[in-house]
Amino acid sequence: KLSKDDILYLYLNQIYFGAGAYGVAAAARAFFDIDVGDLTIAQAALLAGLPQAPSRYDPQRHPQQALARQHYVLERMRAVSFINADQYTAARAERLTFTPHRPGTYLAAPWYVEHVRRLLEERYGGTAPYQLGLRVYTAVDLGMQRAAEEALRAGLTELDRRQGFRGPIRHLDPRKGDAFLAHLAAGGAAQAGRPVRAIVTEVRPSGLVVHTPWDRGTLPADALAWGKTRVAPGGFRAGDVISVTQTGRGDGTVRFALDQEPQVEGSLVAFDPYTGEVKAMVGGYDFNRSQFNRAVQARRQPGSGFKPLIYAAAIEHGYTPASIVLDAPIELPNGNQPPWMPRNYEGKYFGPTPLRQALARSLNSVTVRLVDAMGIDYVRKSLGRFGLEATLPRNLSLALGSAELTPLELVRAYGVFATLGKRFDPIFITRVTDSEANPLEFGHTRPHFEPVMSPATAYVVTNMMESVVKHGTGRKAAELGRPVAGKTGTTNDTHDAWFIGFTPDLLAGVWVGFDSERSLGAHETGGHAAAPIWTEFMKQALGDRPVVDFPVPDGVTFAQIDPASGLRAVPGGEAELEVFVSGTEPTRYASLPEATGLEPAAAPAEAPPADTD
Numbered sequence: 046k047l048s049k050d051d052i053l054y055l056y057l058n059q060i061y062f063g064a065g066a067y068g069v070a071a072a073a074r075a076f077f078d079i080d081v082g083d084l085t086i087a088q089a090a091l092l093a094g095l096p097q098a099p100s101r102y103d104p105q106r107h108p109q110q111a112l113a114r115q116h117y118v119l120e121r122m123r124a125v126s127f128i129n130a131d132q133y134t135a136a137r138a139e140r141l142t143f144t145p146h147r148p149g150t151y152l153a154a155p156w157y158v159e160h161v162r163r164l165l166e167e168r169y170g171g172t173a174p175y176q177l178g179l180r181v182y183t184a185v186d187l188g189m190q191r192a193a194e195e196a197l198r199a200g201l202t203e204l205d206r207r208q209g210f211r212g213p214i215r216h217l218d219p220r221k222g223d224a225f226l227a228h229l230a231a232g233g234a235a236q237a238g239r240p241v242r243a244i245v246t247e248v249r250p251s252g253l254v255v256h257t258p259w260d261r262g263t264l265p266a267d268a269l270a271w272g273k274t275r276v277a278p279g280g281f282r283a284g285d286v287i288s289v290t291q292t293g294r295g296d297g298t299v300r301f302a303l304d305q306e307p308q309v310e311g312s313l314v315a316f317d318p319y320t321g322e323v324k325a326m327v328g329g330y331d332f333n334r335s336q337f338n339r340a341v342q343a344r345r346q347p348g349s350g351f352k353p354l355i356y357a358a359a360i361e362h363g364y365t366p367a368s369i370v371l372d373a374p375i376e377l378p379n380g381n382q383p384p385w386m387p388r389n390y391e392g393k394y395f396g397p398t399p400l401r402q403a404l405a406r407s408l409n410s411v412t413v414r415l416v417d418a419m420g421i422d423y424v425r426k427s428l429g430r431f432g433l434e435a436t437l438p439r440n441l442s443l444a445l446g447s448a449e450l451t452p453l454e455l456v457r458a459y460g461v462f463a464t465l466g467k468r469f470d471p472i473f474i475t476r477v478t479d480s481e482a483n484p485l486e487f488g489h490t491r492p493h494f495e496p497v498m499s500p501a502t503a504y505v506v507t508n509m510m511e512s513v514v515k516h517g518t519g520r521k522a523a524e525l526g527r528p529v530a531g532k533t534g535t536t537n538d539t540h541d542a543w544f545i546g547f548t549p550d551l552l553a554g555v556w557v558g559f560d561s562e563r564s565l566g567a568h569e570t571g572g573h574a575a576a577p578i579w580t581e582f583m584k585q586a587l588g589d590r591p592v593v594d595f596p597v598p599d600g601v602t603f604a605q606i607d608p609a610s611g612l613r614a615v616p617g618g619e620a621e622l623e624v625f626v627s628g629t630e631p632t633r634y635a636s637l638p639e640a641t642g643l644e645p646a647a648a649p650a651e652a653p654p655a656d657t658d
Contacts, residue, residue, distance in 0.1 A: 350534025405517030
């Protein structure tokens with residue numbers, strides 16, 4: 046049984062203070078670079094106010110709120126006679142200086158490290174990790190982590206630009222501007238290349254005069270644009286608080302451009318498919334803004350990003366990439382409700398369509414027909430191999446990704462294709478030792494791969510997903526200049542945009558959306574909002590690694606087929622090379638029109654454009 050002192054000891058040594066600091070000793074070092082025993086009353090009061098809301102009261106980001114919270118703590122200390130009036134007055138007057146946060150794994154990979162902390166608490170119990178003095182070694186690749194954060198921030202900012210300028214952050218009484226800037230300055234120097242807050246002090250026809258905590262400068266009229274939104278200087282007034290980025294300095298003048306912090310969020314998670322190790326994970330736009338890790342905590346519908354899992358079931362059911370399925374409007378019973386009529390993204394239909402083209406164009410009606418033909422029970426059983434934790438609906442909406450998954454869950458499912466049929470457990474922790482460097486465990490960190498699908502099936506679906514990138518909705522990823530398999534996903538009203546894809550040596554997925562499930566805006570599909578982020582990350586993460594092709598396993602057969610009918614091509618006829626699980630390739634030959642006088646099976650005269658989800 047724990048005493049009150051024991052409980053207080055444990056609390057003070059595990060509570061989160063922000064800046065990657067767990068426990069009061071770590072917080073004293075992180076914020077003031079001193080031992081906890083050397084804290085002044087003013088410093089201790091500030092730290093005591095942080096655990097309630099570490100981000101909101103972060104003194105380097107929100108000095109005004111942090112100071113108000115510190116004053117409240119000091120008042121309570123005086124009220125209960127923990128300090129006297131003189132100590133209270135001296136502490137209120139003490140000017141605090143904060144230590145700039147030092148680079149480290151937590152600051153370089155905050156979402157990753159926070160998730161590791163949660164895993165340790167689950168494994169050892171809520172307080173044990175803090176009592177044992179554990180040394181924890183993780184699988185994170187800091188270079189990839191940096192690339193992931195930069196790609197996600199840039200992609201979300203670009204999306205925000207497309208949506209236009211939302212207006213000033215707030216409006217202040219101009220007389221309070223100096224005090225506001227002083228509080229901002231107390232939070233530390235601005236980071237190079239990052240936006241800062243500024244106050245408009247003068248509006249001119251030629252632009253704005255603005256003050257940041259460190260500079261006075263101009264924001265010319267031609268720099269008053271955010272995406273397609275161009276704002277006239279008259280759209281602002283003195284006292285407006287806006288976000289700006291420095292663009293130049295010279296002749297005693299600092300020049301700024303209008304900036305804006307995105308409200309949209311996103312996540313990115315990347316695996317090494319050979320080991321199952323999670324090499325990078327980003328859970329949002331800014332960890333300081335929100336510690337909610339959307340990569341592992343947010344459950345969202347994947348939309349068409351779920352289709353490769355459905356197509357894997359179809360391949361094992363006997364379908365092939367050359368199988369022809371009708372793409373046409375379909376009406377399905379819906380109980381006492383009006384019939385359900387799933388439609389393609391742009392409302393276009395292409396008639397009899399090979400499955401390869403149906404996946405590349407992300408045709409909803411074809412996927413629904415597949416699930417209807419195979420049966421819900423068969424499909425749900427097939428999906429069980431992917432290790433999904435989501436509850437799978439027992440209706441045809443399953444075909445279009447109505448199950449709610451975390452990004453980590455969906456990317457891990459794609460790992461079955463990337464590993465030619467093996468399911469793996471995500472590895473975040475590679476080694477754990479005690480304070481004396483004695484190993485505590487290794488078993489759960491070793492790569493564990495369980496065969497759940499034939500290599501041939503996994504390869505055929507991978508090959509089909511290559512067509513998504515080469516000719517379909519994932520064309521942006523083709524810019525990588527190496528073999529890529531992947532799939533876009535977009536949910537109703539563009540609430541969610543996804544791209545999950547892989548090369549032979551790296552697997553990654555991107556989700557983009559609002560926490561409130563608002564629409565991302567017209568045309569903000571997986572191919573437009575998520576695939577560019579994925580592509581930029583992969584360019585940086587793969588660097589100059591050798592370009593290699595996806596390995597072809599045993600049990601796969603290539604054959605020339607007639608694209609219109611899906612049958613074997615005849616000499617002299619139109620032909621395309623197609624891949625099959627051995628034994629499912631067509632044995633019948635297509636007819637030549639000249640020989641029979643008959644037209645082959647109907648097909649579009651030329652490939653129509655892909656749907657854009």
